[in-house]
Amino acid sequence: MSESLFRISPGFEEVMPVEYRELVTNGPCGREVGVSDLGTFKELIEEHPLCAGCNMGLALRLILASLPKPEDTVIVGSTGCSSLAFTQVAVHNIHSLFGNQNAVASGLKRALRLRFPDKVKDVVVIAGDGATVDIGLDMVMQSWFRRERITTIMLDNEVYANTGGQESGMSPQGTVLNMAPLGKRFPKVALPEIAREAGCAYVATISPAQPKRLERMVRRAILTAREVGPTYVQIFCPCPTNFKFRPNEGLQKIKQRQKEGTFQVREYVSPEAQAFLAELEGADHEK
Amino acid sequence: MTASEYRVLPGPEGYLPPAAACMGVMLPEPGEALVEGKIVPEEDALQKIAEKLLAARNPVFFPGPLVLWAWREGVAEKAKAVVELVEAAGARIIPMPDYRPKYPMINPAVEINPNHPNLTIWHNRIDVGVFVGVHCHYANVALKIIRGGTDCYTIALCGEMGHEDAMITLRDVDAAKLRRLTEVVKTRAQARPARAAGAHERR
Ligand SMILES: Cc1ncc(C[n+]2csc(CCOP(=O)(O)OP(=O)(O)O)c2C)c(N)n1
Ligand code: SF4
Numbered sequence: 001m002s003e004s005l006f007r008i009s010p011g012f013e014e015v016m017p018v019e020y021r022e023l024v025t026n027g028p029c030g031r032e033v034g035v036s037d038l039g040t041f042k043e044l045i046e047e048h049p050l051c052a053g054c055n056m057g058l059a060l061r062l063i064l065a066s067l068p069k070p071e072d073t074v075i076v077g078s079t080g081c082s083s084l085a086f087t088q089v090a091v092h093n094i095h096s097l098f099g100n101q102n103a104v105a106s107g108l109k110r111a112l113r114l115r116f117p118d119k120v121k122d123v124v125v126i127a128g129d130g131a132t133v134d135i136g137l138d139m140v141m142q143s144w145f146r147r148e149r150i151t152t153i154m155l156d157n158e159v160y161a162n163t164g165g166q167e168s169g170m171s172p173q174g175t176v177l178n179m180a181p182l183g184k185r186f187p188k189v190a191l192p193e194i195a196r197e198a199g200c201a202y203v204a205t206i207s208p209a210q211p212k213r214l215e216r217m218v219r220r221a222i223l224t225a226r227e228v229g230p231t232y233v234q235i236f237c238p239c240p241t242n243f244k245f246r247p248n249e250g251l252q253k254i255k256q257r258q259k260e261g262t263f264q265v266r267e268y269v270s271p272e273a274q275a276f277l278a279e280l281e282g283a284d285h286e287k
Numbered sequence: 288m289t290a291s292e293y294r295v296l297p298g299p300e301g302y303l304p305p306a307a308a309c310m311g312v313m314l315p316e317p318g319e320a321l322v323e324g325k326i327v328p329e330e331d332a333l334q335k336i337a338e339k340l341l342a343a344r345n346p347v348f349f350p351g352p353l354v355l356w357a358w359r360e361g362v363a364e365k366a367k368a369v370v371e372l373v374e375a376a377g378a379r380i381i382p383m384p385d386y387r388p389k390y391p392m393i394n395p396a397v398e399i400n401p402n403h404p405n406l407t408i409w410h411n412r413i414d415v416g417v418f419v420g421v422h423c424h425y426a427n428v429a430l431k432i433i434r435g436g437t438d439c440y441t442i443a444l445c446g447e448m449g450h451e452d453a454m455i456t457l458r459d460v461d462a463a464k465l466r467r468l469t470e471v472v473k474t475r476a477q478a479r480p481a482r483a484a485g486a487h488e489r490r
């Protein structure tokens with residue numbers, strides 16, 4: 001981490017817990033590091049209380065390693081399993097009332113634009129499927145209709161995991177859960193399509209089984225939100241605890257669903273976002 | 288305005304101690320300070336802080352983000368003044384680098400967190416704790432939790448208007464005021480050689 005960004009006051013270096021010292025000397029801020037460099041720098045999350053084999057924990061780790069500018073990023077989360085991990089994340093983050101996350105993020109983005117007119121601040125919503133597609137859908141869609149310059153990332157484990165296993169809009173038809181014993185009667189909501197129609201400039205679906213693609217999509221989404229409009233990334237992260245598979249079987253489950261065609265990696269880029277990204281990535285290429 | 292009867296004293300006061308403000312404790316005016324809920328001249332509070340620090344078995348300073356991180360000009364000078372005060376008092380430092388409600392646990396041996404400050408106080412058996420450079424809202428939460436669950440004597444060296452939830456609070460604390468407090472501590476320490484700097488019991 002660039003020491004010009006964060007400095008410990010003289011006299012306190014030795015008493016600062018080692019994790020903070022490492023964030024200053026070897027963190028990702030102010031540096032060009034990403035998913036391929038994991039293991040070589042101090043990560044923005046290292047400990048969390050999520051279950052063994054939780055794919056959401058893995059997704060979160062990858063998302064945080066993909067942020068283009070963590071020092072100028074504010075994450076807005078919502079209640080759910082991920083909120084337990086956010087207490088350990090070394091990026092500014094706000095825990096909003098369940099479902100309100102996109103409304104909070106909209107206000108925050110506007111306020112930051114007024115407060116820091118010369119700086120770009122990335123506002124990224126990271127919330128569960130229940131928070132995004134059910135209880136918060138109103139706030140999510142209204143933020144897209146208003147073309148708020150924010151990125152929405154859904155951690156799609158296809159269940160209300162944190163409350164013990166109720167079906168969500170994202171659970172596939174027929175899903176049987178602890179608290180949905182008869183099986184879900186309706187299909188999975190097509191939120192990526194809805195996002196596109198509602199005005200998102202960039203929409204992608206991915207899983208932590210493909211870390212490099214996930215990184216590229218998260219970066220594209222955040223960069224597009226800076227300049228073009230709202231963006232949406234849906235990350236499939238199956239939950240071993242509620243779907244009752246072993247902690248080491250997560251990636252296998254994702255691959256199996258891909259084979260069945262019930263989970264697909266997809267990307268939609270609006271023409272405006274395409275032009276923007278072509279210019280940006282072309283410039284990057286030339287560097 | 289009638290003076291409050293409520294005294295801000297070491298706990299444990301119970302699971303939910305009232306906010307001192309709700310009990311009628313008012314913040315001091317410039318030049319004044321609060322000692323255990325009563326408004327006193329600032330000079331009296333400086334003496335009382337020195338007395339508490341020097342009599343303590345295990346006094347610990349809890350610098351917060353406002354002074355730990357050199358985030359703007361002037362912070363380094365204040366940080367230096369804090370370190371000098373700590374040394375004069377023969378105290379230790381346990382930092383509060385940020386306010387993340389780290390879950391499930393913090394490491395209480397090396398840090399203090401405003402959301403469960405009692406863990407650090409219990410773990411290290413701290414009998415006098417000094418807040419400096421902690422944002423108001425988190426200082427108040429932490430001070431109330433400490434009063435609720437521990438018998439630690441709390442002192443807040445506040446850069447703004449003071450913290451009525453601490454047992455002693457100064458207000459408008461800058462580097463100069465910290466240096467003045469250090470002088471008071473040194474003078475009192477010299478008068479009591481047995482309790483001179485560094486003479487505290489360590490564990
Ligand atoms: C306003 C409000 N309504 C309901 C709840 C209860 N609640 C807590 S977590 C949760 C489910 C979260 O599901 P999801 O968003 O999919 O996150 P997951 O736990 O699966 O990661 C619910 C309904 C709450 N905390 N607040
Ligand atoms: S219940 Fe599921 S989603 Fe929640 S932490 Fe455990 S494995 Fe992860």
Ligand SMILES: [Mg+2]
Pocket residue numbers: 080128129130155156157158159160161168
């Ligand atoms: Mg969920």
